[in-house]
Amino acid sequence: MDSMVLVSQCGSRVGTMVLPRDFVAAGIAMYSFARDALFALESETAHDVTLRTLARSAPVARRLYARHVPHAPVDLMGMQLPNPIGLAAGLDKDGRCIDGLAALGFGFVEIGTVTPRAQPGNAKPRLFRLPQERALINRMGFNNNGVEALVARVKASKRGGALGINIGKNATTPADKAQEDYLEALRAVHAFASYVTINISSPNTPGLRDMQAGDSLDGLLGLLRAERDRLADQHDRYVPMAVKIAPDLDDEQIDAVADRLLHHGIDGVIATNTTIARDGLPPRWWQAPGGLSGLPLRATSTRVIAALHARLGQKIPIIGVGGIQSARDATEKLQAGATALQLYTGLIYKGPALIRECAQAAALVRAGQRASALKDLVGSDRARASTER
Numbered sequence: 001m002d003s004m005v006l007v008s009q010c011g012s013r014v015g016t017m018v019l020p021r022d023f024v025a026a027g028i029a030m031y032s033f034a035r036d037a038l039f040a041l042e043s044e045t046a047h048d049v050t051l052r053t054l055a056r057s058a059p060v061a062r063r064l065y066a067r068h069v070p071h072a073p074v075d076l077m078g079m080q081l082p083n084p085i086g087l088a089a090g091l092d093k094d095g096r097c098i099d100g101l102a103a104l105g106f107g108f109v110e111i112g113t114v115t116p117r118a119q120p121g122n123a124k125p126r127l128f129r130l131p132q133e134r135a136l137i138n139r140m141g142f143n144n145n146g147v148e149a150l151v152a153r154v155k156a157s158k159r160g161g162a163l164g165i166n167i168g169k170n171a172t173t174p175a176d177k178a179q180e181d182y183l184e185a186l187r188a189v190h191a192f193a194s195y196v197t198i199n200i201s202s203p204n205t206p207g208l209r210d211m212q213a214g215d216s217l218d219g220l221l222g223l224l225r226a227e228r229d230r231l232a233d234q235h236d237r238y239v240p241m242a243v244k245i246a247p248d249l250d251d252e253q254i255d256a257v258a259d260r261l262l263h264h265g266i267d268g269v270i271a272t273n274t275t276i277a278r279d280g281l282p283p284r285w286w287q288a289p290g291g292l293s294g295l296p297l298r299a300t301s302t303r304v305i306a307a308l309h310a311r312l313g314q315k316i317p318i319i320g321v322g323g324i325q326s327a328r329d330a331t332e333k334l335q336a337g338a339t340a341l342q343l344y345t346g347l348i349y350k351g352p353a354l355i356r357e358c359a360q361a362a363a364l365v366r367a368g369q370r371a372s373a374l375k376d377l378v379g380s381d382r383a384r385a386s387t388e389r
């Protein structure tokens with residue numbers, strides 16, 4: 001028998017499908033089946049149903065997806081990862097599904113953004129699908145249960161792989177007190193995170209992006225760095241810190257951020273968050289508030305990665321995110337200078353098979369880089385030998 005029948009229920013919809021016995025093909029077929037049902041639901045409801053289902057089905061997910069992701073090891077900020085493809089922040093803001101998401105085959109998972117205190121986020125509806133554009137617009141506004149609840153969930157998880165925790169400020173915290181929110185969140189998550197991301201780039205918390213420049217950036221990074229070092233001494237545990245930046249920065253602003261990251265000894269940079277631009281979208285979306293993700297963001301985010309790489313070289317690793325929906329997109333970002341990648345919107349449209357596709361692309365890029373490094377080495381050995389002759 002080379003197929004099996006799956007009966008599934010999503011909300012009130014029940015459907016059947018024939019699954020191929022081959023696990024990779026079954027994983028792809030299963031997602032396209034589930035996606036049709038999920039896309040019939042309101043987007044935030046679909047998101048909740050997916051996380052709840054996945055949280056209960058980690059062993060099945062591992063068989064269908066993680067087992068087929070190629071080994072493409074990488075060192076990222078001192079962490080040894082099985083592959084450089086991670087989950088981007090925002091999909092699991094409260095850490096409700098850490099083990100289920102890891103079972104999809106990610107090399108690392110980032111949860112959050114979490115704020116010190118629980119907050120409801122913006123009024124619904126606040127998450128919109130743009131299927132033609134393979135994009136999403138969201139104005140969630142850091143809806144989350146607060147850092148204490150997130151830490152409890154992390155403690156209850158198996159904590160098998162690398163786990164990033166992305167921190168932000170509460171919406172009601174005034175700008176001049178923002179630093180205290182980040183410090184509080186950092187202290188709370190320090191013992192449980194493989195790395196911490198400082199999110200200063202969400203467009204949905206008024207004033208947040210202003211912290212990407214000038215004295216505000218310097219003040220915040222200086223304080224967080226000092227606190228991280230103090231915590232490292234106190235608990236004998238070094239936790240790398242990454243900063244996540246917006247795509248809506250010009251070259252001069254990117255250089256300025258890069259210089260501040262270097263100055264403060266930040267371990268990594270995540271580029272990028274969602275964009276406030278609406279280029280290429282139909283007019284009905286032009287005035288819609290929120291951050292745009294997915295394919296329309298791809299080129300802008302790659303441009304930011306390339307500009308960061310030009311300034312930073314190998315000094316600070318770049319985690320590339322924004323519009324990755326194929327092996328080609330993954331390759332483009334790695335060639336622009338990213339060491340690792342993260343996915344969000346691509347997962348919604350293409351499903352977990354995208355992780356395997358991107359990990360394969362990463363393995364190929366890495367093999368190509370090794371081959372050209374070897375060629376350079378052989379070339380320089382030959383040149384040396386001929387001058388010595």
Ligand SMILES: Cc1cc2nc3c(=O)[nH]c(=O)nc-3n(C[C@H](O)[C@H](O)[C@H](O)COP(=O)(O)O)c2cc1C
Pocket residue numbers: 088089090091093112113127136138140142166199202244272273274292293294295297321322323324342343344345346
């Ligand atoms: C619904 C939604 C919620 C998000 N929430 C967060 C968040 O809480 N924190 C954050 O740093 N990024 C958040 N992001 C941004 C993503 O992590 C990612 O940077 C962005 O979507 C670009 O990647 P993509 O095109 O692959 O989606 C969110 C994105 C979406 C679509």
